[in-house]
Amino acid sequence: MPTALELSKAASFLTEQDYGAYAAEQHAIWAELVSRRMPQIEQHAAREYLEGFESLCLSYNRLPELAAVSAILEPRTGWNATPVSGFMPAPAFFEMLAARRFPTTTWLRSRDSLEYTPEPDIFHDVFGHVPMHAHPVFADFLAHYGQICSGIDNEAILERIGRVFWYTVEFGLIRQDGRIKVYGSGLISSDGECSNVLQKGCEVRPFVLNEVLRTPVKVDEMHHLLFAIDSFDQVFEAMHTLEARIRNGSRLDD
Numbered sequence: 001m002p003t004a005l006e007l008s009k010a011a012s013f014l015t016e017q018d019y020g021a022y023a024a025e026q027h028a029i030w031a032e033l034v035s036r037r038m039p040q041i042e043q044h045a046a047r048e049y050l051e052g053f054e055s056l057c058l059s060y061n062r063l064p065e066l067a068a069v070s071a072i073l074e075p076r077t078g079w080n081a082t083p084v085s086g087f088m089p090a091p092a093f094f095e096m097l098a099a100r101r102f103p104t105t106t107w108l109r110s111r112d113s114l115e116y117t118p119e120p121d122i123f124h125d126v127f128g129h130v131p132m133h134a135h136p137v138f139a140d141f142l143a144h145y146g147q148i149c150s151g152i153d154n155e156a157i158l159e160r161i162g163r164v165f166w167y168t169v170e171f172g173l174i175r176q177d178g179r180i181k182v183y184g185s186g187l188i189s190s191d192g193e194c195s196n197v198l199q200k201g202c203e204v205r206p207f208v209l210n211e212v213l214r215t216p217v218k219v220d221e222m223h224h225l226l227f228a229i230d231s232f233d234q235v236f237e238a239m240h241t242l243e244a245r246i247r248n249g250s251r252l253d254d
């Protein structure tokens with residue numbers, strides 16, 4: 001596994017989190033974001049997310065210190081929440097995932113945009129994504145996704161495989177105890193997206209790899225269709241299926 005020093009494509013995007021530079025107002029915004037999301041999350045998030053959140057000792061009141069989060073996470077699954085300067089091109093992003101380094105932004109939204117930011121911030125990245133990285137099967141799936149995509153330079157194929165990322169990592173659902181639970185970061189970190197699912201504004205179908213591959217991503221509207229897995233083994237196996245299809249040069253979606 002490459003260390004930070006061995007990352008080549010992502011190296012110029014790595015940064016430091018200047019934790020002491022956060023103002024009291026920013027810690028207060030974090031606290032408000034967490035307290036707004038928690039009632040829905042406690043009821044409707046997947047148990048793996050909730051266990052991950054607890055295991056990372058994330059504070060309700062103060063912004064997370066990424067080094068401290070990683071110090072807990074790394075011994076569990078090898079993942080690290082690595083500070084980056086912002087949006088990264090795909091090859092650099094995949095390189096980091098393959099190295100189990102989650103590109104994590106350090107800026108926080110302002111009070112005017114508590115519900116939505118066009119680009120991910122530390123709330124989306126840490127509150128939304130990082131707790132799932134404590135789950136061993138999800139952790140392996142995400143690193144494998146990065147490894148597979150790192151080896152592909154065909155844009156059309158990457159767009160197809162990106163649909164799997166979108167409908168799992170970002171907007172994934174899971175059926176647990178006879179109910180639909182959320183684990184995708186876009187649902188965890190957004191009241192509007194999560195409520196859309198819970199209030200049945202969105203059709204939920206079982207996760208079938210070929211159907212996911214055939215469902216384009218629409219970033220500018222609420223979802224009308226999302227997919228629920230039965231267990232994280234399913235997404236782990238989906239990546240192995242995709243890898244075999246790529247290796248054999250067969251169609252991705254059959």
Ligand SMILES: [Fe+2]
Nearest residue numbers: 120170185186
């Ligand atoms: Fe995300």
